[in-house]
Amino acid sequence: MAEPMGFFTDTTVCIGCKACEVACKQWNQLPAAEGGQNTLSGDSYDNTRRLDGINWRHVRFVEQFDEARTEGRWLMMSDVCKHCVQAGCLEVCPTNAIIRTEFDTVVIQSDVCNGCKACIGACPFGVIEMNPVSKTAQKCTLCYDRLQAGLEPACSKACPTDSIHFGPIKELRQRAEQRVAQLHAGGEKRAFLYGADEKMLGGLNAFFLLVDRPEVYHLPPDPQLPSRNMPMAGLFSVLGALAAAVIALVNFRRRIE
Amino acid sequence: MIDAPSSTWFTAGPEWHWLIVAYFFFGGLAGGCYLLAALIDLLGRERDRPLARVGYLTVLPCAALGGLALIFDLARPDRFWHLMVEVHTWRPLLQWWTPMNMGAWMLLAFSFFAFLSALAAATEAGWLRWRGLLKLRPPGALGTVIVVIGALLGLYIASYEGMLLAFTSRPVWADTPLIGAVLALTALSMAAAYLVLFARWRGWDLPGLAALRRIDAQALMVALVALAALVVSLGGAAQALLSPLNLAMLAGVLAIGYAAPLALRFTDGWPRGRSVATAAVLALAGGFLVRMLIVFSPYGAHA
Numbered sequence: 001m002a003e004p005m006g007f008f009t010d011t012t013v014c015i016g017c018k019a020c021e022v023a024c025k026q027w028n029q030l031p032a033a034e035g036g037q038n039t040l041s042g043d044s045y046d047n048t049r050r051l052d053g054i055n056w057r058h059v060r061f062v063e064q065f066d067e068a069r070t071e072g073r074w075l076m077m078s079d080v081c082k083h084c085v086q087a088g089c090l091e092v093c094p095t096n097a098i099i100r101t102e103f104d105t106v107v108i109q110s111d112v113c114n115g116c117k118a119c120i121g122a123c124p125f126g127v128i129e130m131n132p133v134s135k136t137a138q139k140c141t142l143c144y145d146r147l148q149a150g151l152e153p154a155c156s157k158a159c160p161t162d163s164i165h166f167g168p169i170k171e172l173r174q175r176a177e178q179r180v181a182q183l184h185a186g187g188e189k190r191a192f193l194y195g196a197d198e199k200m201l202g203g204l205n206a207f208f209l210l211v212d213r214p215e216v217y218h219l220p221p222d223p224q225l226p227s228r229n230m231p232m233a234g235l236f237s238v239l240g241a242l243a244a245a246v247i248a249l250v251n252f253r254r255r256i257e
Numbered sequence: 258m259i260d261a262p263s264s265t266w267f268t269a270g271p272e273w274h275w276l277i278v279a280y281f282f283f284g285g286l287a288g289g290c291y292l293l294a295a296l297i298d299l300l301g302r303e304r305d306r307p308l309a310r311v312g313y314l315t316v317l318p319c320a321a322l323g324g325l326a327l328i329f330d331l332a333r334p335d336r337f338w339h340l341m342v343e344v345h346t347w348r349p350l351l352q353w354w355t356p357m358n359m360g361a362w363m364l365l366a367f368s369f370f371a372f373l374s375a376l377a378a379a380t381e382a383g384w385l386r387w388r389g390l391l392k393l394r395p396p397g398a399l400g401t402v403i404v405v406i407g408a409l410l411g412l413y414i415a416s417y418e419g420m421l422l423a424f425t426s427r428p429v430w431a432d433t434p435l436i437g438a439v440l441a442l443t444a445l446s447m448a449a450a451y452l453v454l455f456a457r458w459r460g461w462d463l464p465g466l467a468a469l470r471r472i473d474a475q476a477l478m479v480a481l482v483a484l485a486a487l488v489v490s491l492g493g494a495a496q497a498l499l500s501p502l503n504l505a506m507l508a509g510v511l512a513i514g515y516a517a518p519l520a521l522r523f524t525d526g527w528p529r530g531r532s533v534a535t536a537a538v539l540a541l542a543g544g545f546l547v548r549m550l551i552v553f554s555p556y557g558a559h560a
Contacts, residue, residue, distance in 0.1 A: 092424055095339040095344070095358075112344045113339075114332070114333045116330075118271065118424075120271040121425035122424070125267065125268070128269065135332040218267060219267065220267040222264045223426070224264060229434060230354075230424060232434035233423030233424070233437060234437075236434045236435050237419040237437025239438055240419070240438025240440070240442055241416040241437075243438070244415070244441045245292065245412060247442075247445060248293060248296050249300070251475070252296045253300060
């Protein structure tokens with residue numbers, strides 16, 4: 001197996017240019033939304049709004065202004081599939097369409113996916129959605145085709161500020177820790193890494209440097225695997241079925257008597 | 258909403274809508290009907306056999322409708338077989354840890370036993386002529402084995418949807434383990450109500466009807482307790498139920514699905530025959546509504 005590869009996204013240097021979004025769309029030949037009709041969000045300078053089946057990179061604009069719009073700040077984050085080491089999508093896929101590659105990334109095989117949509121609800125980050133053209137669930141592949149050819153993913157290649165770093169996870173973690181230390185030394189004490197260690201789903205192969213709570217960036221503070229619900233859900237399903245059986249048995253017990 | 262009550266608030270909806278509600282409804286009705294039909298066959302009186310026959314004959318179309326709803330809910334219905342066959346190796350695909358994969362296999366197995374029981378029931382009704390098919394139903398050993406296995410599969414089909422929904426990261430679904438219990442109990446209530454309603458329609462006066470009415474009421478009462486426990490178990494995630502649509506559905510479930518049929522069951526305000534039929538219709542409607550509430554409730558939560 002090749003070395004685990006991934007992204008480290010430093011949100012403090014993202015300028016919201018959306019070059020990554022465009023590069024991703026172009027390389028992966030993703031269709032335009034609504035047939036290319038220009039639709040504005042109406043409440044944000046960001047018109048992509050979210051990751052979905054045709055937007056595998058999304059530069060989120062966090063626009064925080066007071067009522068008078070005299071005080072405010074912008075936060076920008078190029079969001080992407082986290083390629084979790086323990087991936088919820090992978091564990092729920094009932095067709096084996098979702099695989100882990102030799103680069104420790106998570107890829108949906110479009111020729112196998114039957115569009116059951118289980119992975120969409122399973123992803124704790126809301127990354128996956130249907131592609132209306134292929135009618136299969138789709139998301140970032142971390143440019144699996146480019147990685148196999150020894151190339152860098154299109155988004156990080158296109159990033160003009162090096163907000164998106166691509167490389168072996170070990171190196172990315174070292175670089176990220178150095179950057180956090182640099183920011184702390186410079187007075188930005190809020191800087192921290194989101195998903196860089198094993199505590200979050202075994203580690204995110206696409207992790208982030210943030211300067212505010214994860215929720216502000218629309219990231220879950222405590223993402224969990226779907227399987228953590230199964231023991232209790234299974235137990236109560238069995239208990240419910242048992243209760244139903246007992247109610248029915250008790251009322252038809254006459255022949256036994 | 259920055260201060261979301263649960264990390265599940267940050268997920269995307271799988272767009273499981275009416276076809277999934279339909280599957281839960283028909284799957285629950287089929288599972289419940291098979292259980293009741295089997296118990297009538299095994300423990301009921303000889304005179305109640307027509308009730309069991311109706312049960313078996315209802316299970317097969319309900320299982321078929323549920324299966325079709327599942328297939329057409331897929332974005333690629335032509336690939337439904339990918340749930341059961343490994344595409345690249347053509348080997349059977351069995352993933353015991355995935356409720357959707359196991360559910361597909363169990364539904365197939367349940368449909369097979371439902372088919373066998375429907376053959377026996379159709380023969381007893383005089384629709385088929387080969388009398389050997391009667392052995393597929395109790396009291397014989399083969400028939401007993403078939404209905405016991407079928408009833409267990411029916412219980413699985415009526416309750417496993419709770420695991421199917423829990424095996425996600427969605428608000429409500431992943432925030433409580435009690436959905437399966439509510440579905441199993443309401444499936445029993447719906448099946449009993451359906452058989453009572455059918456008997457009323459045909460004008461049958463059978464001893465098993467009293468038992469079915471008791472089952473309907475008792476299952477409803479236990480399901481009400483389970484639903485209350487479900488709401489409590491949600492904790493802060495119960496906020497999802499406060500959206501106008503979810504509140505309306507919850508009110509509908511409580512009024513139509515529980516309060517009205519239980520009131521009719523325990524009061525003699527209406528002429529007896531009419532109240533029995535009305536209570537049965539309401540229990541069926543309540544079973545549908547509670548499935549609507551469960552399937553649509555996460556859409557009331559946004560981060």
